[in-house]
Structures are given as structure tokens and as C-alpha cells.
Amino acid sequence: xxxxxxxxxxxxxxxxxxxxxxxxxxxxxxxxxxxxxxxxxxxxxxxxxxxxxxxxxxxxxxxxxxxxxxxxxxxxxxxxxxxxxxxxxxxxxx
Numbered sequence: 001x002x003x004x005x006x007x008x009x010x011x012x013x014x015x016x017x018x019x020x021x022x023x024x025x026x027x028x029x030x031x032x033x034x035x036x037x038x039x040x041x042x043x044x045x046x047x048x049x050x051x052x053x054x055x056x057x058x059x060x061x062x063x064x065x066x067x068x069x070x071x072x073x074x075x076x077x078x079x080x081x082x083x084x085x086x087x088x089x090x091x092x093x094x
Contacts, residue, residue, distance in 0.1 A: 013082045016058075019056055052093050053078075054092075
């Protein structure tokens with residue numbers, strides 16, 4: 001993954017297209033992402049804490065700083081009703 005993600009506002013996400021393939025390479029990376037998403041959801045619901053989510057689009061790597069409200073096996077829901085497919089997420093960090 002290229003480390004130079006373009007930071008965007010969460011409102012821009014609705015206009016983006018996401019890859020259908022898994023962006024992570026190993027099972028360990030996928031497990032770590034799941035754990036990070038669970039933590040982000042707890043922080044988002046309990047403390048309204050913002051996380052930086054780095055993800056892949058058809059136009060390149062993007063990042064957004066926002067609150068994660070829910071995380072399923074297939075997508076995450078952000079504050080404002082915006083969602084990102086889990087398979088497109090590279091990293092979740094504070």
C-alpha cells in the first residue's frame with residue numbers, strides 16, 4: 001500500500017467507487033483489521049472518538065477521520081450514514 005493517502009471529508013465517500021477485491025494480503029492483516037474495527041466501533045459509540053480510516057478506491061488510497069458507528073463483516077457505518085466496504089479498508093488508527 002502506498003503511504004500517501006489523500007485525506008477527504010466523510011461526505012465525499014458517497015461519490016467514491018471501491019474495489020471488489022480484498023486489499024489486504026494476509027489472513028493476519030485481515031484479523032488485525034477486524035479487531036481494529038471492533039475497537040473503533042466501541043470508541044465511536046462510547047466516547048464518540050474519531051478514528052483515521054485508510055481505504056482503497058478505484059482512484060487511489062484515501063483517508064478519512066470520523067466516528068465509526070457500526071461494523072459488520074462486509075461494511076462499516078460512519079457518522080452521517082456513510083459506509084465503506086470492509087474489504088477496501090487498509091488500516092484503522094487513532
